[in-house]
Amino acid sequence: MSIIKAKPLRPGDVLLESGNPKIAAGAEGGVFGHASLAVTRLTWMQVGLRAIMLQARPIARYRSESKTFIGFEIDGAALVRRRHAPPTATDVWAAVTSELGRKYASRVKLQQIKDLTPEAIEALAQPLDYVPESDDPLTPGRLCSEACAVVLGLSQTLISPGALAATGELMDLPALVVPYATFVEAHPRSDELADLVNTISRRAAPRLSRALQACAERLEAGEDIDQDAFLASIEAEFTDTVGTNSQLVREIEALEAQILDG
Numbered sequence: 278m279s280i281i282k283a284k285p286l287r288p289g290d291v292l293l294e295s296g297n298p299k300i301a302a303g304a305e306g307g308v309f310g311h312a313s314l315a316v317t318r319l320t321w322m323q324v325g326l327r328a329i330m331l332q333a334r335p336i337a338r339y340r341s342e343s344k345t346f347i348g349f350e351i352d353g354a355a356l357v358r359r360r361h362a363p364p365t366a367t368d369v370w371a372a373v374t375s376e377l378g379r380k381y382a383s384r385v386k387l388q389q390i391k392d393l394t395p396e397a398i399e400a401l402a403q404p405l406d407y408v409p410e411s412d413d414p415l416t417p418g419r420l421c422s423e424a425c426a427v428v429l430g431l432s433q434t435l436i437s438p439g440a441l442a443a444t445g446e447l448m449d450l451p452a453l454v455v456p457y458a459t460f461v462e463a464h465p466r467s468d469e470l471a472d473l474v475n476t477i478s479r480r481a482a483p484r485l486s487r488a489l490q491a492c493a494e495r496l497e498a499g500e501d502i503d504q505d506a507f508l509a510s511i512e513a514e515f516t517d518t519v520g521t522n523s524q525l526v527r528e529i530e531a532l533e534a535q536i537l538d539g
Contacts, residue, residue, distance in 0.1 A: 279355035280339050280348045280455040283318055284537045288369040289360060290315040290450070291425050293442045295353030303397025304439035308354055312422040312438045314373070314429075317366070317526075319533050320474050322373050322428065324421040326404045329379045333474040336467045336536070339458035347464060347537060348455070355454050358447035360429050370526060372428040380418040381405065386435070387420065393437050466536055473532065477525050 281292065295301055296310030304310070314322045316331060323332045334349040364372075384405060387398045401420065419427070422441040426434040431446050441447070 278457075279351045279353070280341075280458045281351060281355060281357065282346055282348045282453045282455060283336060284347065285450070285453055286315050286318040286357070287359070287363060288315055288317060288366040289364040289429060291358045291429070291441060291447060292321070292351070293356040293358065293438055294351050295355075296438065297400050299400035300393075300397045300437075301439065303394035303400070304437035305392040305443055306439040309356065309438045309442045312425050312441050314369075314425045316369060316373050317529055317533055318537060319470055320529060322376065322424065324381060324419055324424050326381060326407065329376045329419060329424055331373075331377070331474050331477055333467075333471040336464045336470070338461040338464060339455070340461055341455050341458040345461060346455075346458075348458075356442055357450040357453040358442065359450055360431075360447055364429065366530075369428065372430075376419065376424055376428060379424075382418040382420040382423065386418065386423075390420070390435055390437050392440050397437070464536065466532065470529065470532055470536070473525055473529050477529075 292313050292315070293309040294311045294313075295308065298310065300310035301308055313324075313332075316322055319333060319336060321332045321334060323330055336347055336349050338345055339348055340346075381404055382401070384398075384402050387393065387401050390398075393401070420435075420437070422436050422438040423434050425441060426436055429447075431444065433440075433444070436444070
């Protein structure tokens with residue numbers, strides 16, 4: 278088990294976790310099998326079985342070396358990494374908004390990740406037995422590490438969690454990971470934070486993907502599409518989605534400040 282300190286986190290930080298051991302063992306480094314990205318200090322972009330979504334991790338107070346801090350638990354090994362030139366919170370939120378609602382990576386995409394063994398690809402592909410695959414070129418599915426790399430604008434995006442843990446474009450933040458700490462109490466405002474994050478996820482995730490899916494269906498039906506009009510409609514959906522949720526984002530940031538800095 279590892280405890281992640283919440284206060285020093287910043288938007289754009291990447292959290293690597295052990296995840297599925299078959300995935301970790303079958304990729305570069307052999308340690309990490311899952312990646313997620315901090316949208317705020319307590320809100321994370323996660324690649325779920327059905328879609329990329331936002332998640333608030335359950336936070337608690339812990340004690341280590343006579344000091345109390347707020348954080349959350351991770352099973353197994355963990356590593357926090359940050360881009361050398363960290364992105365702004367605004368840039369992170371805008372990039373994450375365009376990812377919300379995307380489906381999980383297809384088998385074809387998983388087979389293109391060079392450092393994954395066949396065993397790791399099979400383990401990653403298991404969720405596809407239960408959910409529809411997405412090979413739509415307009416809204417391609419993502420692997421967890423790929424989604425993080427896309428949001429951060431890394432030079433290579435089709436990478437495994439292990440490769441994301443090793444890339445020189447990110448730096449390690451070992452001080453944010455505590456290998457052992459004593460649990461004190463669950464934070465009383467953890468559920469309040471989760472409710473705000475879930476509200477954003479419900480609003481933001483479906484809208485942009487629905488607009489793109491409608492376009493894909495028209496193309497498949499053989500319709501001619503005005504490219505400029507299509508791009509303008511997507512831009513409008515994107516702007517409206519960001520704007521609709523901006524107040525909730527500010528509420529989350531204000532609540533986080535009360536929790537972490539108050």
